[in-house]
Amino acid sequence: MARLTLNALGKTFGTTTAVAAFSLDVKDGELVCLLGPSGSGKSTLLRMVGGFETPTSGEVLIDGEVVTRTPPERRPTAMVFQSHALWTHMNVFGNIAFGLRIRRLPKAEIASRVGRVLALVGLEGYGKRQTNQLSGGQQQRVAIARALVLEPKILLLDEPFASLDQHLRERLREEVRDIQHRLGITTLFVTHGQDEALSLADRIVVLKEGRAEQVGAPAEVYRSPATPFVAGFIGSMNRLPGSVEAGRFRHGALELPLEGVPDGPAELAVRPEHLVVRAAPGGGAASLRRLTDYGTHRIIDLETSEGARLKAQVADGADLPQGPGLQLEPTAWAVFRNDQVIARSPA
Amino acid sequence: MTKVRVPSGAGESRGPLGLLLVAVPVFLLGWMTVWPILSGLVTTLFPKDAAGFSLELYDRFFSDDYSLDNLRLTLWTCGVTSLILLAVSVPLALYLRFARGPLASYVQTLAMFPMFVPSIILAFAFIRVLGPNGTVDTILNALGLAKIRSPYLTVWGPVIGLVWDNIPLTVLILTSGLGAVPNPAIEAARDVGARPLTLFVHIILPRMWSSIFVVISLTILGLFTAFTLPYVLGPASPEMMGPFMQRTFSDLRNPEMALTQATIVMGFCILFGLFYVRSVARNRRD
Numbered sequence: 347m348a349r350l351t352l353n354a355l356g357k358t359f360g361t362t363t364a365v366a367a368f369s370l371d372v373k374d375g376e377l378v379c380l381l382g383p384s385g386s387g388k389s390t391l392l393r394m395v396g397g398f399e400t401p402t403s404g405e406v407l408i409d410g411e412v413v414t415r416t417p418p419e420r421r422p423t424a425m426v427f428q429s430h431a432l433w434t435h436m437n438v439f440g441n442i443a444f445g446l447r448i449r450r451l452p453k454a455e456i457a458s459r460v461g462r463v464l465a466l467v468g469l470e471g472y473g474k475r476q477t478n479q480l481s482g483g484q485q486q487r488v489a490i491a492r493a494l495v496l497e498p499k500i501l502l503l504d505e506p507f508a509s510l511d512q513h514l515r516e517r518l519r520e521e522v523r524d525i526q527h528r529l530g531i532t533t534l535f536v537t538h539g540q541d542e543a544l545s546l547a548d549r550i551v552v553l554k555e556g557r558a559e560q561v562g563a564p565a566e567v568y569r570s571p572a573t574p575f576v577a578g579f580i581g582s583m584n585r586l587p588g589s590v591e592a593g594r595f596r597h598g599a600l601e602l603p604l605e606g607v608p609d610g611p612a613e614l615a616v617r618p619e620h621l622v623v624r625a626a627p628g629g630g631a632a633s634l635r636r637l638t639d640y641g642t643h644r645i646i647d648l649e650t651s652e653g654a655r656l657k658a659q660v661a662d663g664a665d666l667p668q669g670p671g672l673q674l675e676p677t678a679w680a681v682f683r684n685d686q687v688i689a690r691s692p693a
Numbered sequence: 694m695t696k697v698r699v700p701s702g703a704g705e706s707r708g709p710l711g712l713l714l715v716a717v718p719v720f721l722l723g724w725m726t727v728w729p730i731l732s733g734l735v736t737t738l739f740p741k742d743a744a745g746f747s748l749e750l751y752d753r754f755f756s757d758d759y760s761l762d763n764l765r766l767t768l769w770t771c772g773v774t775s776l777i778l779l780a781v782s783v784p785l786a787l788y789l790r791f792a793r794g795p796l797a798s799y800v801q802t803l804a805m806f807p808m809f810v811p812s813i814i815l816a817f818a819f820i821r822v823l824g825p826n827g828t829v830d831t832i833l834n835a836l837g838l839a840k841i842r843s844p845y846l847t848v849w850g851p852v853i854g855l856v857w858d859n860i861p862l863t864v865l866i867l868t869s870g871l872g873a874v875p876n877p878a879i880e881a882a883r884d885v886g887a888r889p890l891t892l893f894v895h896i897i898l899p900r901m902w903s904s905i906f907v908v909i910s911l912t913i914l915g916l917f918t919a920f921t922l923p924y925v926l927g928p929a930s931p932e933m934m935g936p937f938m939q940r941t942f943s944d945l946r947n948p949e950m951a952l953t954q955a956t957i958v959m960g961f962c963i964l965f966g967l968f969y970v971r972s973v974a975r976n977r978r979d
């Protein structure tokens with residue numbers, strides 16, 4: 347199987363820097379998600395691994411072999427595109443068999459390999475269908491089958507399910523995870539959806555403007571975001587501006603003890619599920635604005651005495667008083683200053 | 694396919710004004726196209742000398758070797774011009790579709806250039822460059838090389854001129870046909886191992902056929918009635934149908950025969966016109 351190494355990979359288009367000195371080691375059989383907002387350089391990075399874009403600096407290694415300038419047709423990678431990548435003048439079988447036919451494999455072997463991979467993506471018996479007779483989800487399954495049939499060392503997926511609806515996206519995501527586990531294929535998966543990354547990845551790379559903000563396991567990226575950007579991009583996050591004075595973070599009536607942090611402005615980041623809200627008879631830090639019932643959980647919208655808006659996840663919420671009189675207690679949090687973590691809640 | 698649905702409100706305004714707007718083109722079509730066709734058919738099928746219906750004029754055309762030679766030459770020119778035109782334009786269109794950068798836009802401008810040059814100027818430029826004692830001749834002579842046999846006044850004269858004249862439209866149509874092949878489809882083919890030739894034959898060409906058919910039928914329609922280039926650059930005998938019709942009409946003062954020739958040419962054009970309509974229809978369906 348295969349290891350993928352990216353060494354200080356960079357790409358500029360004219361004056362735009364799409365990817366800047368990006369390094370990453372993907373272990374054999376690992377699934378790494380590249381997560382970032384649109385324009386953060388995810389596709390460019392993936393396309394450099396696939397050979398569709400020539401890096402302006404750095405190198406790409408597959409199993410220790412430098413492939414930086416190898417054209418896509420000679421790379422052991424396979425790519426699944428977002429859409430419009432099926433050949434509409436061929437049927438499903440023809441699409442999947444094309445790569446095998448180029449390699450001049452015997453007919454019987456082509457048929458058996460196509461059959462196997464069609465079964466793998468749950469499309470047995472669809473070989474004779476025309477591609478325009480398939481639904482969006484089925485088309486992406488064919489695209490995945492077409493990539494897998496060549497038994498590539500590295501599988502690359504560029505927002506493969508972005509144009510599908512939520513339910514289908516979740517189902518296909520699970521299927522991809524299953525297939526990837528079963529085949530043990532080293533995979534890079536590009537997405538701009540944090541839930542997709544959290545549910546799929548062994549490791550997540552959070553990209554911002556062509557640079558990695560944080561690389562880590564989903565739980566790590568979620569629980570201990572390294573920068574305010576990561577904190578804000580993954581999951582929902584409350585951010586409270588305030589200041590550190592004499593070893594305490596202050597935002598209005600909300601106070602947190604910090605150790606060994608110099609005084610100055612700071613920002614508290616706390617997730618809705620890590621914010622305990624209680625009624626404070628003597629008046630508190632925040633007031634209740636609204637309660638929304640999502641079925642599985644309830645979210646309350648709060649406003650602090652300083653005018654900042656917050657969300658908190660509560661079990662019930664009906665018992666909370668209207669008006670000012672709520673006390674806030676963050677159970678897990680981080681404090682940032684100048685885009686750096688300066689303090690974290692004890693684990 | 695998206696169906697265009699007329700909003701229900703539009704039905705009310707589709708009164709006199711709508712009819713009036715449609716009436717003009719319909720009237721022009723009737724006057725300039727349908728009427729001449731009918732009149733041509735009637736005049737040639739009921740000639741003056743015969744007392745009614747007679748195929749005599751057509752009989753005369755198809756039993757006259759000279760006329761048949763001219764028709765044959767026209768068909769040959771159509772075929773050869775189309776082939777050369779495709780051989781030149783397909784690579785050009787491919788280049789324009791896939792190349793990026795300043796050179797590509799330069800080539801694009803150059804490829805469109807012939808569209809803005811009138812045929813008559815093209816014809817004289819041709820004579821100055823490729824004609825006897827033209828630029829090419831002079832240069833070869835100066836280098837002490839053999840004289841070329843100039844294509845001027847041979848069957849190749851019109852072919853070269855017509856190819857040059859038709860390049861812009863052909864390249865335009867082919868590039869727009871190529872535009873229908875999405876980039877991911879091409880990259881996916883490279884991804885599974887297709888080299889450029891395989892890519893062209895198996896992925897690009899199948900999506901290009903319909904625009905190639907459109908181009909061929911349009912070109913041939915134009916070639917049948919081409920006049921200036923065959924007249925100035927072509928041989929005196931046999932001659933292409935364009936000059937032949939003109940000469941029959943004004944030099945031989947035989948309008949009836951000229952009309953017969955025109956009707957025959959129209960027959961061929963309708964054939965290719967149907968071909969064109971079919972390709973376009975198939976294009977739409979895809």
Ligand SMILES: Nc1ncnc2c1ncn2[C@@H]1O[C@H](COP(=O)(O)OP(=O)(O)O)[C@@H](O)[C@H]1O
Nearest residue numbers: 359362363364383384385386387388389390391
């Ligand atoms: N072919 C290109 N030419 C010029 N700029 C490009 C090209 N491809 C990408 N870019 C630029 O590079 C940056 C990263 O793009 P991309 O990798 O597509 O981001 P993402 O996939 O994360 O949305 C963007 O600013 C984009 O405008």
Ligand SMILES: [Mg+2]
Nearest residue numbers: 388389390505
């Ligand atoms: Mg992208």
